[in-house]
Amino acid sequence: MLCSCIGLKIYASRFQINQLLLGLKLYIMNKLKFTLILAFAFTMQMQSQNSSDLLAHYKAYYAQMQQLGDTQGIINAMNHLTILEPTVRRLDTLAYIYMSDGKHRQAISLLGAEVNESDTDLDSQVKAISLKSLNEPKLAIEHYEVLYKRKPSPQLAYELADLKIITDDLTGATINISYGIAYATSDMMKAYYESQTPYQVSLMAGFVYLKAIIKFRENPETNHDASIAILEEALQIAPNFNLATIAINAIGSQKESLETK
Numbered sequence: 001m002l003c004s005c006i007g008l009k010i011y012a013s014r015f016q017i018n019q020l021l022l023g024l025k026l027y028i029m030n031k032l033k034f035t036l037i038l039a040f041a042f043t044m045q046m047q048s049q050n051s052s053d054l055l056a057h058y059k060a061y062y063a064q065m066q067q068l069g070d071t072q073g074i075i076n077a078m079n080h081l082t083i084l085e086p087t088v089r090r091l092d093t094l095a096y097i098y099m100s101d102g103k104h105r106q107a108i109s110l111l112g113a114e115v116n117e118s119d120t121d122l123d124s125q126v127k128a129i130s131l132k133s134l135n136e137p138k139l140a141i142e143h144y145e146v147l148y149k150r151k152p153s154p155q156l157a158y159e160l161a162d163l164k165i166i167t168d169d170l171t172g173a174t175i176n177i178s179y180g181i182a183y184a185t186s187d188m189m190k191a192y193y194e195s196q197t198p199y200q201v202s203l204m205a206g207f208v209y210l211k212a213i214i215k216f217r218e219n220p221e222t223n224h225d226a227s228i229a230i231l232e233e234a235l236q237i238a239p240n241f242n243l244a245t246i247a248i249n250a251i252g253s254q255k256e257s258l259e260t261k
Helices: 002-068 071-084 088-100 104-111 122-133 135-152 153-167 170-183 201-217 224-237 242-260
Strands: 190-194 199-202
Touching: 002 071, 071 199, 088 104, 088 122, 088 190, 122 135, 122 153, 135 153, 153 170, 153 201, 170 201, 190 201, 199 201, 201 224, 201 242, 224 242
Parallel strands: none
Antiparallel strands: 190 199
16 A cells, blocks of 8 residues: 555656656747747848848949949949849839940840830830841841831831841831831931941931832842932932942942843
């Protein structure tokens, strides 16, 4: 009987100890959870503060680079800002800066080459110019067409006509040239860069030049004189039109070589 009482007391003591240990274990775990939550919240607060500080830093850096006219610095700042706080406006601006700096491949990498319903006018402009510069005339036409449908202009008509001649869409080019000749005004100019010194001529002269090229492309075997006559009209409008002079000489030389065969 005495042994049984002693056994019961030992069992009760062990049970109490186990309960105490279990309680202590739960207390430690709860404290650990609370500590981890506090640490996580502190880390998130620090990250948020760091992001805010970085954002303010690169905004100030961007403004300074703009004042200095440092294009590469502007690009670097805008790239960081786009990562820290991405917005459509920032992405469009960065792509436009790349395009303006001649980095057309980077501009297309940012915006993509496809036509999207969400494309802004700036998106379409950047895509059109960059794809044309990357020798992708068919893709460039798609974006120029978007701009032209939204707001037609002689300048856009010229770009479309020029690209359609390259892609052998002479009918489409003729339509754009007809629009351009009808709506171009005397104050509209077109820049050309085939010579060492870039120059400008009347946009009307540019359309007449394209008209001559189409005439020649329609039948390169017989349309020499007709196309040269149109090119001479372009020179009457703009005597300094070097590209028209080059075309006259090239077509004339081809005519002579055909006649001597």
